[in-house]
Amino acid sequence: MYKRQKKSWVKHLDFLILDIICLEIAFYSSCLIRLGNIRRLPVLLDYYNRLAVVLLLVDICVVFFFEAYTGILRRNRVQELKAVLMHCCIVFAAVTVYVWATKQSEIYSRQVIFVFWGIAVVIEYFSRCLWKIYIRQRMIKGKKFSQLLVVTEECYAEECVSDFQHDRYKEFEVIGVVIVDKNRIGDEICGVPVVACADSFLEYVRINVVDEIFINGNTRESSEALANELLELGLTVHFNLVRESRLMPNKLVERCGKYMVLTTSMKIATTRQVFIKRGMDILGSLVGLLLTGIAFLVFAPVIKYQSPGPIFYEQTRIGKNGRRFKFYKFRTMIVGADRMKEELMDQNEMDGLMFKMEDDPRIFGIGKFMRKYSIDELPQFWNVLKGDMSLVGTRPPTEEEFVQYELHHKARLGIRPGLTGMWQVSGRSDIKNFEEIVALDTQYISNWSLGMDIRILFRTIGVVLTGKGSS
Structure with a gap:
């Protein structure tokens, strides 16, 4: 057992x-x-x-x-x-x-x-x-460690035994190695004796103390056949699905159809974490929509007066893993501002795919104030409530930016986009390089926790109240 x-x-x-x-x-x-x-x-x-x-x-x-x-x-x-x-x-x-x-x-x-x-x-x-x-x-x-026997091919033996020996938190002791494709009985691998070959393996297991077997490097057919024999002996059998690397810091074993698979991702969240994060989004968006209503009563007449046209600005943005959704803001630029962007590209202050300009001539009077204190972002609480966005995440790119993405840039789309995030609370006016933004976003996704979200939300409140780092 x-x-x-x-x-x-x-x-x-x-x-x-x-x-x-x-x-x-x-x-x-x-x-x-x-x-x-x-x-x-x-x-x-x-x-x-x-x-x-x-x-x-x-x-x-x-x-x-x-x-x-x-x-x-x-x-x-x-x-x-x-x-x-x-x-x-x-x-x-x-x-x-x-x-x-x-x-x-x-x-x-x-x-x-x-x-x-x-x-x-x-x-x-x-x-x-x-x-x-x-x-x-x-x-x-x-501690009384379990007695583990490693069954592997010669080319994988040293690496496999070394990995186990350098694991400080292992629950077992490697007592021997079985080389299935060559007879090396009597040799040692990283100080662990080779105790059997393919022919003598089962006999060794029969007469010696062995609690668990680790099968590494065999074909699927041979591993399954061997496991069936070992299970009949009452032993615990471990299959090597894939060797963990620095690229797989998060992993879990689960079913995918009829297959048992090792699943890995930049970050694996539990059901509890996802539920709580979504609950925070819903509660936060309801409060945010109340503030949006108040802001609408105050700023809508001013927007209409200073720049005749719609109150809200609607744009298609790119969400999680490339999904498209309608993105809403209070309009802070003159009507037709998107068409003027091409003419201003030579004044872009960002090094990369995003566009940013400190004294953007497209922004009308009250728009500068609304942007400084992020009031123009309030309608995005509707996106949060709908589930297109989250309170905390990565900022969603435009379609124009997305089509220019390189492969590693898409990593920042591995999570639902957020109303705020690492970039916003790290002084976004001071960050001019798009690669730095990608690094911040991937850092956030890899190290995500509910506590991190709460800390970012509190820091965002400070940023908004002071107008620091506004775009």
């Missing part, structure tokens, strides 16, 4: 429990420092016990939404310190918002909450580091 590896946050349930304990210790320690023996104040104790429960729920939500434990075992100490600071700051902010929103700020001491944050950072950081040291030592020394 083979124990399937735990997935998702359940895999790091130990870190969740550890963090909760650390946060509660930090919270009650700060209470004692500020208030002394709070048992003498039973009413006050009830309030602080209630906040301790809220703290527990907040931490679970932060872990759930921000995926706080992704890659936690592979982080170095500096990376872990940054992760702990981020985690504790989010928890601190959430507790502060709760106290303010429930109008209990007069009950709770601000010093308690601030001291709690400081103690939590210290305790949580050292607790995580110590726990990771314990886990690694247990994995290396104290």
Whole structure:
């Protein structure tokens, strides 16, 4: 019988429990420092016990939404310190918002909450580091590893064994190698003995301790035939579908019709993540459409007065993986501006496929103000609600830009386009090279998380309010 590896946050349930304990210790320690023996104040104790429960729920939500434990075992100490600071700051902010929103700020001491944050950072950081040291030592020394036998062809043997030996987080020990296309019994490959050939392989398995078999490099027919024999012996069999490389950082095994396949992509999101992201889009777009309605009442008459013509500007843009959709903005340019673009191309400030001009003569009076504070983008909340766009993503190119794309440029279309994104919050007026924009977009897609989206949204609010980096 083979124990399937735990997935998702359940895999790091130990870190969740550890963090909760650390946060509660930090919270009650700060209470004692500020208030002394709070048992003498039973009413006050009830309030602080209630906040301790809220703290527990907040931490679970932060872990759930921000995926706080992704890659936690592979982080170095500096990376872990940054992760702990981020985690504790989010928890601190959430507790502060709760106290303010429930109008209990007069009950709770601000010093308690601030001291709690400081103690939590210290305790949580050292607790995580110590726990990771314990886990690694247990994995290396104290764990009973499964006994794995590698079955492969000679040309793949050294690479395969080396890959297993350099895996710090393996759950098994390679006890031997079987070379199926040559008799090399008695030799060693990367320090691992060659224990059998094709003819003696099953006999070796019969009389020796073997828990799992890894089949690498054989034809599909020979692998299936071998696996059937091994399964009858009660062994666990692993097939090599394809060797992982730097080009496949995300992968999962799944069914595709009648085939079992290894699926890889720039980023693989879970059903939960996709559901939450779409939920954020719907809620955000409803609020955004309310703001759009208010902006329409204020700016529509001015647009009509300064530049007679339609209030809204409609254009075909390119969405996820090349899909076309209707894109909406408040009109900030004179009617016929698209036809004038060719005449202005020699003044394009962008190095690449996008067009940008600081003092674009096509923009009329109020349009400059609307662009500075991104008011012209508000109608795109309708695109978000429809599902053509997301709140956060990559900016959708025009058809004219898209037809000029090189192969690597299409990577930025691997996700639903967004109303805001990495480029917008990275000072878009300062970025003149289209390749830099592509790099930012692919970086966003590869490292995407719900927490990243939330951070970009908050940074976008700052950019919009200050008008910094406006196009």
